[in-house]
Amino acid sequence: MSTFGHRHLLGIEPLAAADIETILDLSERFLEIAGRPIKKVPTLRGKTVINLFLEPSTRTRTSFEIAAKRLSADAVNISGSGSSTSKGETLMDTARNLDAMSPDVVVVRHAQAGAAEMLARQLRAAIVNAGDGAHEHPTQALLDLLTIREKKGHFDGLHVAIVGDVAHSRVARSDIHGMRKLGMTVTVAGPPTLIPPYVQELGAKVSYRLEDAIGDVDVIMMLRLQQERMDAGLIPSLREYARYWGLTLDKLSRHARPDVLIMHPGPVNRGIELAPEVADGPYSVILDQVSHGVAVRMGVLLLLAGRKGGDHA
Numbered sequence: 001m002s003t004f005g006h007r008h009l010l011g012i013e014p015l016a017a018a019d020i021e022t023i024l025d026l027s028e029r030f031l032e033i034a035g036r037p038i039k040k041v042p043t044l045r046g047k048t049v050i051n052l053f054l055e056p057s058t059r060t061r062t063s064f065e066i067a068a069k070r071l072s073a074d075a076v077n078i079s080g081s082g083s084s085t086s087k088g089e090t091l092m093d094t095a096r097n098l099d100a101m102s103p104d105v106v107v108v109r110h111a112q113a114g115a116a117e118m119l120a121r122q123l124r125a126a127i128v129n130a131g132d133g134a135h136e137h138p139t140q141a142l143l144d145l146l147t148i149r150e151k152k153g154h155f156d157g158l159h160v161a162i163v164g165d166v167a168h169s170r171v172a173r174s175d176i177h178g179m180r181k182l183g184m185t186v187t188v189a190g191p192p193t194l195i196p197p198y199v200q201e202l203g204a205k206v207s208y209r210l211e212d213a214i215g216d217v218d219v220i221m222m223l224r225l226q227q228e229r230m231d232a233g234l235i236p237s238l239r240e241y242a243r244y245w246g247l248t249l250d251k252l253s254r255h256a257r258p259d260v261l262i263m264h265p266g267p268v269n270r271g272i273e274l275a276p277e278v279a280d281g282p283y284s285v286i287l288d289q290v291s292h293g294v295a296v297r298m299g300v301l302l303l304l305a306g307r308k309g310g311d312h313a
């Protein structure tokens with residue numbers, strides 16, 4: 001923990017592999033707290049965490065709140081419709097007013113890429129990026145990595161296929177950064193209209209056929225088709241997308257390895273990118289990802305709130 005030298009968590013890109021390992025090692029120690037009768041430790045007593053979520057969220061917002069409460073911090077939640085941004089106040093004015101109440105950490109989700117970094121330049125509180133546009137979603141990547149490490153036991157030589165709407169996915173960008181830094185091979189796959197050129201600059205391979213991409217991989221990460229961020233015309237139709245890019249049990253059994261892990265950051269469009277029997281089937285670790293999210297967010301909050309460890313496990 002003492003080796004983590006960052007004041008904010010704005011993305012995976014600025015982190016070194018050792019920083020990622022530090023967060024994962026600390027977070028792993030928090031996993032067992034979920035199984036205790038009393039799921040609370042006193043580590044961040046007296047600290048304040050504000051969750052400023054100006055885009056919808058189920059998993060990330062809830063798990064940051066649970067993480068803060070399990071560490072005994074005071075957690076305050078603000079949503080877009082419940083904040084004065086809905087009355088025309090700017091994000092920066094809202095954030096400055098929140099900062100004036102002396103929180104230790106502000107967790108922010110916003111539709112604009114760069115929103116978290118902008119707050120980090122102006123506020124005294126530590127900032128955690130909980131998703132900024134199509135840029136980064138670092139805690140999602142960290143919980144993905146923790147899940148892979150727990151299930152596979154290591155990262156060395158693993159090959160991950162990231163499939164679907166990569167163009168609109170902050171999760172894909174954060175995952176590619178993290179997986180490449182930790183020595184994994186990444187193949188991204190999707191229709192050409194949904195594969196951005198940056199993925200090759202980050203060291204990912206590209207495939208335009210699902211059956212080829214999933215044939216020789218340890219992990220398949222399916223992505224949500226983000227229709228709310230999509231201009232018209234990027235896919236011919238939902239039915240055609242599901243036919244060519246939807247992962248079904250039949251495609252899995254014919255093309256994938258028997259020990260492959262199926263992951264998805266959620267929310268899942270059932271029947272589009274993922275058949276229900278795959279989402280709920282034996283290959284799926286989707287709910288493990290969600291459980292691991294609480295431990296990862298506990299680890300991140302502890303590192304950024306600046307308390308020395310020792311009494312947290």
Ligand code: CP
Binds near residue numbers: 058265266
């Ligand atoms: N994976 C993820 O970010 O989910 P939410 O949008 O529900 O937070």
